[in-house]
Amino acid sequence: MDLVVRNSFGLRLPVMGPMENADYVGLDLTAAVHNYLFPTLNNDSKASLVVTALIEAGHLGAKTGSGLLQWDSNARAAAAERLEQHLLKPVSGPS
Numbered sequence: 094m095d096l097v098v099r100n101s102f103g104l105r106l107p108v109m110g111p112m113e114n115a116d117y118v119g120l121d122l123t124a125a126v127h128n129y130l131f132p133t134l135n136n137d138s139k140a141s142l143v144v145t146a147l148i149e150a151g152h153l154g155a156k157t158g159s160g161l162l163q164w165d166s167n168a169r170a171a172a173a174e175r176l177e178q179h180l181l182k183p184v185s186g187p188s
Contacts, residue, residue, distance in 0.1 A: 108179040109172065112161045116154030117172055120144050120161070123154075 105114055115123040124140035131137040139145075147153075147160055154160030155169040162168075 108175050116160040116162050120148050120154045
């Protein structure tokens with residue numbers, strides 16, 4: 094599991110926290126992943142009620158302008174730029 098996190102969404106964590114990341118990829122996608130994985134990973138059987146309520150209200154995150162966070166016209170582009178710059182930084186080898 095740690096290997097999966099370190100090589101997937103974990104790369105984003107220094108730049109984007111879990112709430113911003115959920116909004117960035119879309120709460121509908123986040124809920125679909127939660128609904129699929131949660132029953133096998135922990136005691137939760139589905140996405141949180143907060144995420145479900147936001148989706149039902151049409152607040153899907155950055156793509157709709159609001160979700161867990163508010164996204165103005167430049168916020169998604171700024172988040173993408175921050176993420177890109179972080180992910181493209183050269184990784185230094187062992188010292």
